[in-house]
Amino acid sequence: MHLLMLCACQDFSRMPGELGKWSSRFLLFTPLVFPLCEYIKTKMIDRSMLEAMQTLEAAELEASKNEPEMPGQGAGAIGISPEMSSLCAAINYKKDGNDCFYKRRYVEAIDLYSKAIEKCPKEHTEQLAIFYQNRAACHQILQNWTQVKKECAKALEYNHRYAKAYYRRARAYEATSDLEKCLIDITATCLLEDCRNKETIKLRDSGKKKLATADAKRRMDNLGTALPSKRCIPPLRGLLRAHRAFIEERFEDVISACTEEIESATEADSQYKLQALFMRGTLHLLCGSTHESRRDYMAVLANLSAYDNLRIYTQVRCAMYDSTIPYLDIPNA
CATH class of the missing domain: 1.25.40 (Serine Threonine Protein Phosphatase 5, Tetratricopeptide repeat)
Structure with missing residues (x-):
């Protein structure tokens, strides 16, 4: 190949003027240009691959914070522990329950969330709190208020800073006219959310008004019938x-x-x-x-x-x- 290039250079060098000089230079440096282009291209591909791999690893890391790695995935899937297997099964039940919830099959969703609770290891308290809270959401739509209170109470046992559980139980207390407990739970929700949720603030204000009205009515009923004092009646004139x-x-x-x-x-x-x-x-x-x-x-x-x-x-x-x-x-x- 080099021999052919030299021959070509000799042929172009015989050409008159500057054309022959520039042509010979082009042909001489061409063997150096092509390897350089290949090297730059390879480096750019390697850099793009590296960025893509880093993005993928970051996404996998973020996902691992919320849910464990499922069986059959990742490098450690072959030697998965029984505890992790139970947790993965529980999360699968939760996903199926969510599908039933969005399809308005609430009774089936309750059954699937119950299976998730049974499968989930007791050490994973945050997941258990989510399962109980999801089951409470189904009971809320079915207006089973007593069950909503029980489910939210269990969720708060596993996660005492669970704002959704406080808010849902406050709704249940409001529906059953237990206004004092409703105000306690909704106040806890506001504190956990830094008073940023408009719906929560609206429920808190409404609970205050209802509680004040009920308290005033109760006080009036307890007073009974009595003649007003002399201070209340203006003197006769x-x-x-x-x-x-x-x-x-x-x-x-x-x-x-x-x-x-x-x-x-x-x-x-x-x-x-x-x-x-x-x-x-x-x-x-x-x-x-x-x-x-x-x-x-x-x-x-x-x-x-x-x-x-x-x-x-x-x-x-x-x-x-x-x-x-x-x-x-x-x-x-």
Whole structure:
């Protein structure tokens, strides 16, 4: 091959000008270029393979953190231990249970999760917590709330920081109106999730409101029936105080209470004012103060808005001590 290249170089060297020189140089360096290209190509392929192998190893390492290596896979599959075999079988049952769950075959999923729990070695607490929590999810959809609480309690025995188990049990407590325990579990969920889950925060706020309402209702029921204290009832004023004083025979307070009503009454309370005038006039009459009594009675009779019965009673009282009071016409009397 080199002989042919030399011959070719001699032929090109005979060509006139620069063309012959460049052609001879090209032919001389060609045997060096091809091996160099092959070497660079080989190095690039080796580097790509290395990167791919590193990526694959990283993926396998990440997968090994979550699930153990299955029988028949990997370098150590031939000498797999009985404990690892049981764990792999349990995980297979869990995967089948997940398939049934997504297909809405919840009873079958519960049975498969139960088999996973039976197969799983007790040392693998995190896996057992997942199996119990998955079984609780099936019972939640079937609304078996008592079973949901039991399954979540078992899951928390194996993993006491399992936020999903706390949240699912809180839902069960809410459904059964056990609001205090619901609030405890949902608060634990918020702490474990750093209050980042909106659904969890929403359930916590709703639980607080329901618990406060139920507590207030329970307190009101326990109080029973009782008369309010004097601090809760405002003191009687005006005509009401006059009536109370008259019933209790505290006659010395009647005149002052009627005066309070007469002086504070507005146009809307004109009828109360007329009744206060009539009562004060009656007390003045009983006390022998005929002048004050006549003044109050005349004020009642002069007011055309007074009720007919009140005007009649006023005229009767006036006739008891003074026949000089003129008779006033009463409409529809």
